[in-house]
Amino acid sequence: MATLSDLEDAIDTLLAHPLGAGSYTLGQQKEEKAYEAYVFGLCLRAARELGATPVLRGIKGPPNPFIFRGAPGQIHSKSKNYGYAEFSLNGQGFEIHAGVEFKGTSGMTHELDVCIMRAEDAEQCRRQPDDPPSASVIACWECKFYAVTLDKQLGRAFVGLVDDMGMNLRLSALCSNSDHTQLREYFRPQRRPDRHFQLTPLKPSNETLFVSEIMSRLKKMTGA
């Protein structure tokens, strides 16, 4: 029979582990950025599985290290050597970005946690500094790391954002390692963005679904 002392030992061992309390944390905001890096990686995987070789680039030169923005920023910013990835499919160029701001159809700017956009629009906005138009975005994802249940307002905010991104958007979804029963229902109508809840390496089938969805949209778009 398990005793309270057994439980105490188990808790102590878990919390004192190098990946336990005190050392696990990148800080709440940074944990969210690690989740964005993970979703960015899944986009690279989708491009690779379509036969492309994504190339990592930096705004100022070779991305060594590859730097993820810590806060929303402009695509042309050279404050640091921010990283992005480029790939092409059937003659069409694309770029994957994280934390970049876009101009919505209303003129208001929106940060997209992770997105795939047309490479020539990205290049244009780097050459002649400007926020890329929403029409340049092919796919975008809001990425939310939550250790507990998701917050309902995230869904409402993302629906509003996507509404301002115009009609060129092929794919949009709220991604999270967590879940929320009511948000599942909220995203059900066809006109709303998708949702990828429990998108985590602990659920490989959800990763496969996410990657397949990107592949299928890119395939349809490019005939690859």
Next chain:
Amino acid sequence: MARHDYSPHEALGLLMQKLRERDEDLATEIQAAIDAGKDVEETEPTGRARKKTRSYRRAVRITDEEALRVATNALRAHFIEQPLFVESAADDFRSAAIDTQGGHAPRRPNGQGQAKPATGVDVEKILEIETQIETQISPADRTTLRLERASPEALAKQRENLDLLYDLIDFR
């Protein structure tokens, strides 16, 4: 036969106490999630015939057992999932090529822009998160934070530790 000599209430009390001692912020985050309760759907008869029913949503407190599950799932997210995100990203970036010469490849008219040969596939990349953001006036301790893989042994051991905790709080 009982598998524990402690109740879910005692187990929750001990876990939260230990968490508060080790990491006040984490304990506060988990306590807030527990205190948020949960939604349940209630059904009640309507009309005299009592054959018709209506259902409505109601927020209720969660049980100690459910609270234990909320707490351990949060610990799993921080202690297990976070290292796995880094691991997965590191793997996917490793499979990408890297621009070694700098500058942007001139894009050909047909959109195929990678004029330079792709190198760096299957080479580990260094991934960092910006901590000193570009508009920040106050200096941060460091400008970036490296995303480093946890050792497979450490991760496996921590998964074992968490599995044991799940087992010890399973009162079914």
